[in-house]
Amino acid sequence: MARTTLADVAREAGVSVALVSIVMRDAPGASDVTRARVRDVADRLGYVPDQRARLLRSTDTRLLGVTFDLHQPFHGDLVEHLYAAAAEHGYDVAISAVAPSRDERSAVQALRRERCDALVLLGPDLSTDDLAALGTDLPTLVVARRSGTPEVAAVRGDDELGVGLAVDHLVSLGHVRLAHVDGGSAPGAEERRRGFVEAARRHGLDPWVLAGGATERDGVRATATLLEASTPPTGVVAFNDHCASGVLDALLRARRDVPRQVSVTGYDDSRLAVARQDLMTTVSQSAREMAERAVAGALGLLAGEPARDVVLTPELVVRSTTGPAPA
Amino acid sequence: MARTTLADVAREAGVSVALVSIVMRDAPGASDVTRARVRDVADRLGYVPDQRARLLRSTDTRLLGVTFDLHQPFHGDLVEHLYAAAAEHGYDVAISAVAPSRDERSAVQALRRERCDALVLLGPDLSTDDLAALGTDLPTLVVARRSGTPEVAAVRGDDELGVGLAVDHLVSLGHVRLAHVDGGSAPGAEERRRGFVEAARRHGLDPWVLAGGATERDGVRATATLLEASTPPTGVVAFNDHCASGVLDALLRARRDVPRQVSVTGYDDSRLAVARQDLMTTVSQSAREMAERAVAGALGLLAGEPARDVVLTPELVVRSTTGPAPA
DNA sequence: ACGGTGCGGCCGGCGAGCCCG
DNA sequence: CCGGGCTCGCCGGCCGCACCG
Structure with a gap:
C-alpha cells in the first residue's frame, strides 16, 4: 500500500499538485470552493503530508531535538512542557530516549540524522568535551546541569x-x-x-x-x-x-x-x-518554566545569540513531611 | 550554517557525489584507500547523512513509530527494549509521547508525518473505532491491551x-x-x-x-x-x-x-x-519479551501476515510483601 | 573486470514566476 | 489588473546506466 501523496489527491480532485499543496498548508491562492473540494478529497484518501519531503525543501526543519532519560519522572514533566513550549513558537519536537541500554551518543546521533535545527539535552551525562564538540556544529542547550563550555547554553535551577x-x-x-x-x-x-x-x-x-x-x-x-x-x-x-x-x-x-x-x-x-x-x-x-526557558534559549542560539547560562530560582514547597523540631 | 551534504564532501575530497554516497552506505564499488579518504573528509566536515532525503527515495522507511505514556514507568521499560528489538531487525524507532497535555491523536499524527512503516501503541486509550481506522491504513499493533478489531494486532499479558x-x-x-x-x-x-x-x-x-x-x-x-x-x-x-x-x-x-x-x-x-x-x-x-513480540508482530503485519492477538503468560515474582496469613 | 565518473530521473513536497479570464 | 490556477525547478540523497582507464 503506497502512501497517498499530493499527486494522488491532485489527480483525484482534477487539479494541479501545487494547488493541493497550497490548500494543505492554508497558503493564499485558492478559492474557497476549490479549497473545500480539495480538502474533501484529501480526507477521503487519508492524505497526510510527508514531513520529510516538506522539510527537505527548506534549510530549517523547525524541529527541536530533545534527549531525555526514560526513567526519570522529572524528565517526563520537562518533555511534556517542551512539546507545548515548542509548539508555541511553531516548532515540532523530536524526542530520543536515553536508557541503560541506549547511551547518550546514540540518542544524539538519531536526532542529528533527523536534521533537527537545535538540540535540547535533559540532564546529559556527556563530558564537557563531547558537549563542546556537539555545540560547535549544532545549536545545543543543556537543561538541569551546567554546560561548562561557551558553545553550549544551559538552563538550570540554582x-x-x-x-x-x-x-x-x-x-x-x-x-x-x-x-x-x-x-x-x-x-x-x-x-x-x-x-x-x-x-x-x-x-x-x-x-x-x-x-x-x-x-x-x-x-x-x-x-x-x-x-x-x-x-x-x-x-x-x-x-x-x-x-x-x-x-x-x-x-x-x-x-x-x-x-x-x-x-x-x-x-x-x-x-x-x-x-x-x-x-x-x-x-x-517548575518544569514548565524550565521548558519554556529551554525553548527560548535554543531558539535564541538559532537566531545567533551567544550561549547563555540561565539560572532559575527554585521555590520551597512546604507540605507535610516537615514540622517543628521535637522538644 | 548550512548543513554539509554529499556534494560538500565530494568537492572537498575531490571525488564524485555518487562515490561518496557509495562509501557512506558501505555499498560495493570503491577501493579501500578511497573509502578511507572519503570517510576522513566526511568526519572532518561533520557530515551526517540526511535521513529524510535518504528515505524519501525508497517506499519503506525502516522506521517503527511508537507512542507511549511519559509518566508510566512500565512504558519506559518497554520503549527501552523496543529500541533494542527493532535494531535487531534493522529498524529504527521514532517515539512520540502521550501526556495529559498531549493526546494520543497528536502523538499518532506526528508519527504518521514521519512516514513510519508501522505503529506500535503502548497501552493506548483510543476507541476501538479509531484504532480500526488507523489499522486499515497503517500496520498497527497495540501493546498491553486488547485490540478489539481484526485490523490491529496486539501483544498483551494474560x-x-x-x-x-x-x-x-x-x-x-x-x-x-x-x-x-x-x-x-x-x-x-x-x-x-x-x-x-x-x-x-x-x-x-x-x-x-x-x-x-x-x-x-x-x-x-x-x-x-x-x-x-x-x-x-x-x-x-x-x-x-x-x-x-x-x-x-x-x-x-x-x-x-x-x-x-x-x-x-x-x-x-x-x-x-x-x-x-x-x-x-x-x-x-517481562517488558523485554513484550517488546520483542511487539516488534516481531509489527514486522509480521508489514510482511502481510494477518493481525494476531499474542497473549503472554505472566509470572509471579515472590518478594517480601507477602507472607503466611496471621493466625 | 573493477574502480571510478557523470548524467539523469526519482521521491514528495515547496515556491517563484507565469498565464488567463 | 488581480487572483485562481498551472508549470517548472529544486531540496539531498539513491540508483541505474553509459563510459573511461
Whole structure:
C-alpha cells in the first residue's frame, strides 16, 4: 500500500499538485470552493503530508531535538512542557530516549540524522568535551546541569540556593541537627552538597553529609546509617524526591513519626512528591518554566545569540513531611 | 550554517557525489584507500547523512513509530527494549509521547508525518473505532491491551491469569480474606478485576473488590476504606505496582506490619516494585519479551501476515510483601 | 573486470514566476 | 489588473546506466 501523496489527491480532485499543496498548508491562492473540494478529497484518501519531503525543501526543519532519560519522572514533566513550549513558537519536537541500554551518543546521533535545527539535552551525562564538540556544529542547550563550555547554553535551577531554602526552613522550625543524604555523583549532586554545607554553616550548625544517590534504595540505605547514630538528626535534606521517598520509607519502617520526630525534604517537586500518603515538602524547579526557558534559549542560539547560562530560582514547597523540631 | 551534504564532501575530497554516497552506505564499488579518504573528509566536515532525503527515495522507511505514556514507568521499560528489538531487525524507532497535555491523536499524527512503516501503541486509550481506522491504513499493533478489531494486532499479558497467580499465592499462604484494589477504568482493569473474582470463587472465597486506580493515591484512598472494615482483609491484590505502593504506604502509616499482618501484591514488576525498602511481590510482564513480540508482530503485519492477538503468560515474582496469613 | 565518473530521473513536497479570464 | 490556477525547478540523497582507464 503506497502512501497517498499530493499527486494522488491532485489527480483525484482534477487539479494541479501545487494547488493541493497550497490548500494543505492554508497558503493564499485558492478559492474557497476549490479549497473545500480539495480538502474533501484529501480526507477521503487519508492524505497526510510527508514531513520529510516538506522539510527537505527548506534549510530549517523547525524541529527541536530533545534527549531525555526514560526513567526519570522529572524528565517526563520537562518533555511534556517542551512539546507545548515548542509548539508555541511553531516548532515540532523530536524526542530520543536515553536508557541503560541506549547511551547518550546514540540518542544524539538519531536526532542529528533527523536534521533537527537545535538540540535540547535533559540532564546529559556527556563530558564537557563531547558537549563542546556537539555545540560547535549544532545549536545545543543543556537543561538541569551546567554546560561548562561557551558553545553550549544551559538552563538550570540554582541548586545551592534551593538546598539553602530547605535548610533555612528546617532551621526556622527549630531543627539544629541536620543531615544531607547526597546524590553521589549524579548531576547536580555537588552543587546541592555544597549548598547544604554552606547553609548549615551560615546558621552555625555542623553539616552532616551522608553518601546517598538518586534512587529510593539509596535513601533507604543512608537512613539505616542515620538511625544508628547516637543522636540522629531531626531534619533530613535528601538529594531528590526519589531519595527522600526512600528515607521516608525507612523512617516509617523504623517507626519514626514524620514529621513529629523527624522532618524530611525532597527536591524536584516531581509527581512522587505528591504520590505518597504524606505529601512531601520539597524544592520545586517548575518544569514548565524550565521548558519554556529551554525553548527560548535554543531558539535564541538559532537566531545567533551567544550561549547563555540561565539560572532559575527554585521555590520551597512546604507540605507535610516537615514540622517543628521535637522538644 | 548550512548543513554539509554529499556534494560538500565530494568537492572537498575531490571525488564524485555518487562515490561518496557509495562509501557512506558501505555499498560495493570503491577501493579501500578511497573509502578511507572519503570517510576522513566526511568526519572532518561533520557530515551526517540526511535521513529524510535518504528515505524519501525508497517506499519503506525502516522506521517503527511508537507512542507511549511519559509518566508510566512500565512504558519506559518497554520503549527501552523496543529500541533494542527493532535494531535487531534493522529498524529504527521514532517515539512520540502521550501526556495529559498531549493526546494520543497528536502523538499518532506526528508519527504518521514521519512516514513510519508501522505503529506500535503502548497501552493506548483510543476507541476501538479509531484504532480500526488507523489499522486499515497503517500496520498497527497495540501493546498491553486488547485490540478489539481484526485490523490491529496486539501483544498483551494474560491479566486474568496473572491476577489468578497472585490470588493462588495468597491462598496457599493461608489467606482467606482477600481484597482487590482495582484499576477503575484503566486499560486492563476489567480483566484483572474479573481474574480476581474468578480466582477467589475458585477457592471458595468471597471476593471483595474496592474502587481504586492506577496511582499511589488511589491505593492510599482504597486502603483507608479497607482499614475501616470490622474484619479487614489479610491479603490485598492491587491493580498495579503504583497502586500497591500506595497501599503499602497507607498500611505502614497505620502501623500495620507487612507481611506479618497484611500481605500485598502489585502488578507489572516495574522499577517501583524493587524501589521500596520492602521489595514487592508482584506479577511480572517481562517488558523485554513484550517488546520483542511487539516488534516481531509489527514486522509480521508489514510482511502481510494477518493481525494476531499474542497473549503472554505472566509470572509471579515472590518478594517480601507477602507472607503466611496471621493466625 | 573493477574502480571510478557523470548524467539523469526519482521521491514528495515547496515556491517563484507565469498565464488567463 | 488581480487572483485562481498551472508549470517548472529544486531540496539531498539513491540508483541505474553509459563510459573511461
